[in-house]
Amino acid sequence: MITLDQISRRYASDEIETTALDTIDLTVEAGEFVAIMGPSGCGKSTLLNILGTIDRPTDGRYLFEGSDIATAPESALARLRRDRLGFVFQSFNLIDELTVAENVALGLTYRAMPAREKRDRVAAAMDRVAIAHRRNHFPHQLSGGQQQRAAIARAIVGEPRLILADEPTGNLDTENGAQVMDILSELNAEGATIVMVTHSPSHADVAKRTVNMLDGRILSSARRAM
Numbered sequence: 001m002i003t004l005d006q007i008s009r010r011y012a013s014d015e016i017e018t019t020a021l022d023t024i025d026l027t028v029e030a031g032e033f034v035a036i037m038g039p040s041g042c043g044k045s046t047l048l049n050i051l052g053t054i055d056r057p058t059d060g061r062y063l064f065e066g067s068d069i070a071t072a073p074e075s076a077l078a079r080l081r082r083d084r085l086g087f088v089f090q091s092f093n094l095i096d097e098l099t100v101a102e103n104v105a106l107g108l109t110y111r112a113m114p115a116r117e118k119r120d121r122v123a124a125a126m127d128r129v130a131i132a133h134r135r136n137h138f139p140h141q142l143s144g145g146q147q148q149r150a151a152i153a154r155a156i157v158g159e160p161r162l163i164l165a166d167e168p169t170g171n172l173d174t175e176n177g178a179q180v181m182d183i184l185s186e187l188n189a190e191g192a193t194i195v196m197v198t199h200s201p202s203h204a205d206v207a208k209r210t211v212n213m214l215d216g217r218i219l220s221s222a223r224r225a226m
């Protein structure tokens with residue numbers, strides 16, 4: 001599904017240049033569940049942002065389902081994000097003024113489909129993560145775990161090919177974190193490809209492969225023994 005070929009990302013300022021990613025090679029096959037680990041500052045967020053086409057590499061090729069998108073025009077990347085990608089963040093990133101159902105519907109913004117189909121899809125996504133009973137609540141009326149479930153519903157409502165999760169359990173207690181990991185694991189079993197940054201070794205163990213990073217490079221990539 002994804003091939004990163006010698007991807008680098010450098011940040012230049014007046015005095016210093018930081019190499020956030022240093023000639024990274026990474027392949028992710030459809031159906032994989034990959035955890036990315038490594039100390040703070042090693043380039044995990046930069047890597048996830050590049051995978052999500054929110055940031056562009058300074059050098060290298062990024063193939064998404066066969067097309068090189070490292071230098072694709074912004075309009076093509078916006079389409080790719082809309083149709084193929086789902087994002088889950090550590091801090092949930094729900095809109096405070098919108099209800100759960102309205103937040104989930106944001107995942108279908110600019111998708112051409114009948115209003116009825118949108119409603120059905122939003123309902124199905126909320127059911128999928130067991131948040132439908134809170135559909136008319138606002139984010140501040142929900143626990144952290146419920147907010148993250150709503151955010152996952154928003155990420156999956158468009159049926160993305162790839163889910164990118166940046167420390168999805170980072171703000172959750174043990175029980176809610178485990179629930180979110182169960183949901184991600186089930187979505188993966190149903191066919192979603194997932195790349196997740198995490199600091200939790202036990203949550204990385206839920207993934208099928210762990211990629212360890214250090215100083216902008218990939219140190220190792222190990223598949224979980226089944």
Ligand code: ADP
Nearest residue numbers: 011018019020039040041042043044045046047
């Ligand atoms: P991680 O997610 O593993 O903590 P990041 O990808 O955020 O690491 O950062 C990798 C490196 O790139 C760090 O040294 C960081 O300081 C640097 N960096 C990240 N974003 C910027 C930026 N916008 N400008 C300059 N340096 C940056």
